[in-house]
Amino acid sequence: MNDILEYKGYYGTVEFSDADNVFFGEVIGIRGLISFEGENLESLKEDFEGAIEEYLDTCKEEGRTPQKPHIGDLNVQVSPEIHKTLAVYSASHGKSLDSTVEEAIRYFLR
DSSP: OOOEETTTTEEEEOEETTTTTTEEEEEESSSSSEEESSOOOOOOOHHHHHHHHHHHHHHHHHTTTOOOOOOOOOOOOHHHHHHHHHHHHHTTTTOOHHHHHHHHHHTTOO
């Protein structure tokens, strides 16, 4: 089972509550909470898509720009030792800290 839903560039989790016998999830990558649920995977997907449409409609009605998920701004806290090692490595290789971290993440995700 795919544990992530996608609709119009927005992503949502897929979880199951055995106690409530319901699938549920939330949109990831934006501030705020957009949640959805369903009795089966098909109804979960429908509610997810409906939640996204409602969010986009509400933004339009209120004259707000909808948040775009995963815009590339990632704040990560690491130990001072790792920070120092990354900074020294970056400087010694003529790279920015951001480009070194991105390169490391790309390597990890291969």
